[in-house]
Amino acid sequence: MTAYLLKRLAIAIATLILASMVVFAVLEILPGDPARLMLGLNASAEQVELLRNQMGLNAPLVLRYLNWVGGLLSLDFGRSYTYSVPVIDLVRERMAVSLPLALIALALSTIIAIPVGLYSASRRGRAGDSIAMGAAQLGVAIPNFWFALMLIYLFAVWLRLVPAGGFPGWSAGVWPALKSLLLPAVALALPQAAILARVARSALIEVLNEDYIRTARAKGLPYRAVLWRHALRNAMIPVLTILGLQFAFLLAGTIIIENVFYLPGLGRLVFQAITQRDLIVVESIVMLLVVAVIAVNLVVDISYAIVDPRLRHRQ
Amino acid sequence: MSLLEIENLSLAIGDTPILKGIELSVAPGEVMGLVGESGSGKSMTALTIMQLLPHAARASGRVSFDGIDILAATEDQMCALRGDDIGMVFQEPMTALNPVKTIGEQVAEGIRWHTKASRAEAEDRARKMLDRVGLPEAKFPLSRYPHELSGGQRQRVVIAIACALKPKLLIADEPTTALDVVLQAQILDLLRGLVSENRMGLLLISHDLAVVTEMADRITILRHGEVMESGDTAQTLSAQLHPYTRQLAQASMHVPARAKVHAAGSAKPLLEVEGVTRDYPGRRTSLFKAAPSIRAVDDVSLSLAPGQSVALVGRSGCGKSTLARMILALDKSTLGTIRFRGETITGKSEAELKAARRDMQVVFQDPYGSFDPRQKVAKLVAEPLHVLEKKPTPAERREMVAHALHEVGLGISDMDKYPHEFSGGQRQRLSIARAIITRPKLVVADEPVSALDVSIRAQILDLFAELNQKLGVAYLFITHDLTVARAITDEVLVMHDGKIVERGKTGDVLDHPQSEAAKALVAAAPDLHRAIARRMREQG
Numbered sequence: 001m002t003a004y005l006l007k008r009l010a011i012a013i014a015t016l017i018l019a020s021m022v023v024f025a026v027l028e029i030l031p032g033d034p035a036r037l038m039l040g041l042n043a044s045a046e047q048v049e050l051l052r053n054q055m056g057l058n059a060p061l062v063l064r065y066l067n068w069v070g071g072l073l074s075l076d077f078g079r080s081y082t083y084s085v086p087v088i089d090l091v092r093e094r095m096a097v098s099l100p101l102a103l104i105a106l107a108l109s110t111i112i113a114i115p116v117g118l119y120s121a122s123r124r125g126r127a128g129d130s131i132a133m134g135a136a137q138l139g140v141a142i143p144n145f146w147f148a149l150m151l152i153y154l155f156a157v158w159l160r161l162v163p164a165g166g167f168p169g170w171s172a173g174v175w176p177a178l179k180s181l182l183l184p185a186v187a188l189a190l191p192q193a194a195i196l197a198r199v200a201r202s203a204l205i206e207v208l209n210e211d212y213i214r215t216a217r218a219k220g221l222p223y224r225a226v227l228w229r230h231a232l233r234n235a236m237i238p239v240l241t242i243l244g245l246q247f248a249f250l251l252a253g254t255i256i257i258e259n260v261f262y263l264p265g266l267g268r269l270v271f272q273a274i275t276q277r278d279l280i281v282v283e284s285i286v287m288l289l290v291v292a293v294i295a296v297n298l299v300v301d302i303s304y305a306i307v308d309p310r311l312r313h314r315q
Numbered sequence: 316m317s318l319l320e321i322e323n324l325s326l327a328i329g330d331t332p333i334l335k336g337i338e339l340s341v342a343p344g345e346v347m348g349l350v351g352e353s354g355s356g357k358s359m360t361a362l363t364i365m366q367l368l369p370h371a372a373r374a375s376g377r378v379s380f381d382g383i384d385i386l387a388a389t390e391d392q393m394c395a396l397r398g399d400d401i402g403m404v405f406q407e408p409m410t411a412l413n414p415v416k417t418i419g420e421q422v423a424e425g426i427r428w429h430t431k432a433s434r435a436e437a438e439d440r441a442r443k444m445l446d447r448v449g450l451p452e453a454k455f456p457l458s459r460y461p462h463e464l465s466g467g468q469r470q471r472v473v474i475a476i477a478c479a480l481k482p483k484l485l486i487a488d489e490p491t492t493a494l495d496v497v498l499q500a501q502i503l504d505l506l507r508g509l510v511s512e513n514r515m516g517l518l519l520i521s522h523d524l525a526v527v528t529e530m531a532d533r534i535t536i537l538r539h540g541e542v543m544e545s546g547d548t549a550q551t552l553s554a555q556l557h558p559y560t561r562q563l564a565q566a567s568m569h570v571p572a573r574a575k576v577h578a579a580g581s582a583k584p585l586l587e588v589e590g591v592t593r594d595y596p597g598r599r600t601s602l603f604k605a606a607p608s609i610r611a612v613d614d615v616s617l618s619l620a621p622g623q624s625v626a627l628v629g630r631s632g633c634g635k636s637t638l639a640r641m642i643l644a645l646d647k648s649t650l651g652t653i654r655f656r657g658e659t660i661t662g663k664s665e666a667e668l669k670a671a672r673r674d675m676q677v678v679f680q681d682p683y684g685s686f687d688p689r690q691k692v693a694k695l696v697a698e699p700l701h702v703l704e705k706k707p708t709p710a711e712r713r714e715m716v717a718h719a720l721h722e723v724g725l726g727i728s729d730m731d732k733y734p735h736e737f738s739g740g741q742r743q744r745l746s747i748a749r750a751i752i753t754r755p756k757l758v759v760a761d762e763p764v765s766a767l768d769v770s771i772r773a774q775i776l777d778l779f780a781e782l783n784q785k786l787g788v789a790y791l792f793i794t795h796d797l798t799v800a801r802a803i804t805d806e807v808l809v810m811h812d813g814k815i816v817e818r819g820k821t822g823d824v825l826d827h828p829q830s831e832a833a834k835a836l837v838a839a840a841p842d843l844h845r846a847i848a849r850r851m852r853e854q855g
Contacts, residue, residue: 211410217367218405219425219476220398222390229424233415308415309460 001305001312008301012294019290020072024065027279033057037277038081068283077284082276087284090269097167098258098265101181101188102250102292108189109196110243114232116193117200117239122227124205133201139194144253148187148260155183165262184261188253192246199242203235210234236307244300248293318343318516319364319484324376326359326540328369333359334540337376341484344514346507348531348548350524350563352768353739356540357520361486364518365403366393381483398425402477406489408470412461418445418472419457426479444475448505466631467498471505478509484516485509491526495631495795500839503530522768524567525841528552528850536560549850552843562770567843569773570802571780583657585756585789586619586642591651591661593637611637613813614651621756624783624790626800626821628836629810635793638810639759642791643677644668656756672702676750680762682742686734693730696720696749703753719748722785723778740771744778751782761793776802797840801825809833 035051036043052058056067071078077087116136120129156164163180170177207213208231216230217223255267262268266285273281305311317340326334334356341347351357362368364378366385378385381400383392397403405411412421422441426432432440438457445455448471461469470490477485487506491499507530510517521527527534528548535545536559544557555561592615594608612634619625629635640646642653644660652661655671663671676699679685686695696716700707707715717727723744734742743763750758760779764772780803782788792804800807800821807824809817811832817824828834 211405211407212413214367215405215411215421215473215476216413216424218365218397218403220394220396220429221424222394225428230413230416234413309417310414310462313460313462 004305004311005302008298012298015294016291019294020069020287021065023283023286023290024068027283028061030279034081034277034279072284072287078280080273080278080281082273082278082281087281090281091266091284091288094264094266094269096170097181097263098254098267100178101185101254101258101263101265102247104181104185105188105192105250105253106243106247108185109192109246112189112193113196113200114239116197117204117235118227118232120197120201121204121208121231122223129201133198136194136197139190140198142191144187144191145256145260147190148184148257151183151187152261165260167263167265180261180263184257184263187260188250188257191253192250195246196239196242200235200239203238204231207231207234233307237304240300240303240307244297247296248289251289251292317341318345318381319518320377320379321360321364322377324360324363324374324378326356326363326368326372326374328372332540333372334363334374336541337537338542338545339518339535341516341518343483343516344510345533346510346517346519346531348527348534349518349520349537350522350527350534351537352522352563352770354539355537357522357537358488359540360537361403361488361518361520364484364486365397365401366390367397395429398477398482399429399480400483402480402482402485404470404473404477404485404487404490406492408466408473408493411473412469414461416460417457418450418455418459418461418464422472422475422479423457425476429480440479441475444479445472447509448472448475448478449501450475467494467502470494470498470502474502474505474509478513478515481513482515484518486518486520488520489522490519492521492523496797496839496841497630497835499526499841506530523841524552524563524769525843525846528843528846529841536563549847549853552847553851564843566769566773568798569769569776571773571777573780573784573803584618585621585623585656586617586791587654588615588617588638588642589652589654591615591638591641591648591653593634593641593646594649610813612641612648615810615813615815616651617808617815617818619757619789619791622783622787622789623806624792624804625806625808626792626794626804627808627810628794628797628800629832630795630836633810634813635810636761639677639761639791639793643675643759644671669702670704672699673704673753674756676753676755676758678743678746678750678758678760678763681766682739682746683766685746686742688734690733691730692716692720692732692734692745695734696730696745696752698749699753715752716748719752720745722751722782723748738771739767740774743767743771743775747775747778747782751786751788754786755788757789757791759791759793762795763792764799765794765796779803795836797825797836798842809836 033048035048035055035057039047039051056064075088077091079085080087080090083090116132120132123129152164155161162183167180168176213226213230216226221229254265255271258265258267259271266288270282270285273285319341321337321339324334324337325332337360339347339349339360349357349360359368363374364380364385366388368374374386376386380396383396412418419438419441422444423437426437426440427434442452442457446452450468450471455468461472464472490506491502494502503526506517509515519527519530531548533546534548534551536543536557538559543559544551551560552564555564591612592610593612594610597607597609615638627635627638637646641648644663648661652659654660656674658671660668660671693713693716696719697712700712700715713730716730720727720729725741725744725748734745737745764775767775776799779790783790790804792799794800804821807819807821808815809824809830809832817828817830817833824833825837828837
């Protein structure tokens with residue numbers, strides 16, 4: 001078990017280092033001089049050169065990379081060109097919106113997908129299965145921003161249950177804040193749930209054909225007990241894999257959804273930063289997202305070992 | 316009164332009739348043997364008793380167990396019976412246990428479910444049951460997972476699950492088919508003990524007449540879903556009144572006609588193995604220490620003359636398949652050299668091995684798993700041709716495939732079929748055709764008939780014998796089945812714990828084994844003659 005964990009941890013760290021190099025390199029290659037951008041078109045060459053020196057843009061590449069990584073490690077992400085505040089403050093403020101949003105969406109998609117998958121698998125080929133999988137097919141096909149608009153129309157405009165957009169801040173109280181995150185979370189979660197339900201169904205169907213399911217039935221356990229006690233845990237491995245992969249899509253989805261719902265989250269920040277060529281902010285947020293994805297996948301790897309004892313013993 | 320009484324049971328899946336008018340009964344404390352070839356409906360009969368049939372199956376007739384009408388019972392009633400009054404053991408121990416639950420959980424689960432016992436009580440009973448089936452606490456604590464156990468040990472766990480609540484009836488569906496003969500003897504012994512301890516009825520399902528004869532008081536012979544014959548084991552098998560009974564008995568004792576040839580030493584050896592050893596890295600115990608190695612094959616030497624047929628016998632895990640892989644240059648030896656046709660093949664590159672590969676081919680155990688289901692026979696059988704010096708034209712290829720198919724008793728029309736269109740026996744013929752298409756000097760066959768029914772297996776053994784005569788191909792048969800060795804080989808090598816512990820003429824070794832390993836194999840091997848003789852004495 002320890003060897004397995006250490007190995008996974010080492011792989012996660014190596015991926016992180018590699019990803020940081022790629023992020024840094026891509027933004028180096030991109031055209032556009034941040035110093036010129038900040039000073040505007042009328043600035044003289046000397047002024048630009050001066051600012052470049054101040055910002056450390058003229059230092060050698062390796063040194064700049066190491067500086068940047070060192071900054072990241074000490075949570076000093078630099079200053080935003082456009083907002084002129086430390087990036088860390090921006091990120092901290094925006095994270096208070098995006099992190100709960102992503103977590104609620106992730107939880108919601110799992111809570112919807114697993115029971116639907118169980119239901120469909122145990123009624124394979126019957127009407128209930130066809131309806132559930134038809135709905136899932138629709139869920140995969142519908143773009144989430146369109147779905148988000150429909151949700152706004154139904155729940156905010158028509159039923160007036162939740163606000164149509166915006167975020168009152170956590171200082172306004174937990175419930176109002178949660179209420180404004182509810183629709184975006186549903187919009188994010190449903191397409192994910194649709195994919196996850198399909199994966200859960202096929203994983204369960206495969207497991208239900210295994211010999212040990214027959215052994216469990218021969219013990220006298222009713223079908224439902226067999227499903228929950230024996231089939232589900234074995235079907236979790238592919239479900240966990242997809243869950244880990246989906247997290248990255250979920251983060252990408254927040255960029256669109258936060259814009260639709262006018263939420264001051266990381267997704268909106270990165271979108272604005274890209275349009276304004278605020279490269280330091282882009283770099284920092286992309287790196288943050290990379291860390292999140294790698295961390296989630298590390299958690300997935302660890303949960304494999306919890307679910308499957310064979311992994312714990314293998315090298 | 317009978318414990319289980321099946322009258323006029325018929326079963327259909329969709330429009331396909333599976334069982335027709337089955338009559339069968341089991342009394343308390345009695346062992347009933349249900350014999351038949353694959354597809355005869357043995358397993359379907361068992362699943363009907365358990366009511367674990369596929370959804371589309373429709374059964375009619377009467378099945379009564381201990382006064383309960385099974386076919387009319389509700390699912391709740393069946394759940395109460397399953398695992399409590401009727402236990403079941405399945406064929407494949409490697410997959411019959413849930414890989415993510417401990418053996419303790421799996422044995423205790425049924426006990427808790429049926430008796431509402433507390434967790435501690437159920438675990439206590441599970442512990443006692445595991446002790447009873449020969450898995451003592453010191454080596455097999457409840458916290459073990461299935462993957463930490465061998466096949467034979469897993470089958471003991473499955474038996475512990477089935478017998479934990481002392482069922483009145485145990486159904487064992489090919490319980491030992493996947494195990495080697497020594498393990499088979501041990502498991503059969505265990506089942507016998509459980510029957511006499513608890514006056515449990517046992518319905519033993521098997522394709523192996525010898526196993527059933529050794530175990531069963533009465534026997535029922537099935538074919539195509541119908542009962543051919545049933546009665547006392549000794550009488551039925553000694554009289555062999557029914558032609559199908561006779562056919563089965565003869566097929567299980569079949570010995571192909573072979574002209575005795577090939578005394579070793581006359582010619583230059585075809586294959587020489589000298590001091591070959593293979594180490595595998597074992598389980599690492601510490602992060603900082605190198606893993607101790609496991610020696611799968613230990614200093615093995617042997618030689619094979621052209622046209623000679625040699626059996627390599629041993630229990631599962633003795634290293635025989637690893638040795639075969641090294642001979643086929645599919646695995647590298649740690650130490651030692653292997654020479655084929657006088658040339659060293661150990662440590663050679665794939666390109667250098669091409670010539671040797673032409674002259675050695677392989678036949679695997681499982682005729683279902685060894686073909687790509689999406690390719691046609693013409694392509695599958697022609698596969699080894701890529702090792703030929705000169706690339707044959709498409710017309711030549713077809714010609715060669717047709718010839719090889721003809722030699723194994725298949726027709727030219729079979730060339731454009733897919734593997735699923737063939738029966739198990741025909742598929743094994745296909746893999747033999749694939750093996751002989753390059754005119755090899757040596758064919759290595761890894762348990763080539765153990766997945767086949769007795770009558771098919773007799774035909775395949777005949778085919779091997781015929782090709783040996785006609786083409787002069789030498790065989791290395793890897794098997795744990797001594798009847799195969801006896802039927803078709805000149806010499807026997809007995810392997811144990813990676814070493815060859817005995818070698819000699821097949822008849823000598825099998826009739827007068829010297830080493831402990833060979834003695835154990837011979838003693839455990841079921842033998843129909845011997846079993847009938849013993850039954851006759853017991854049943855009078």
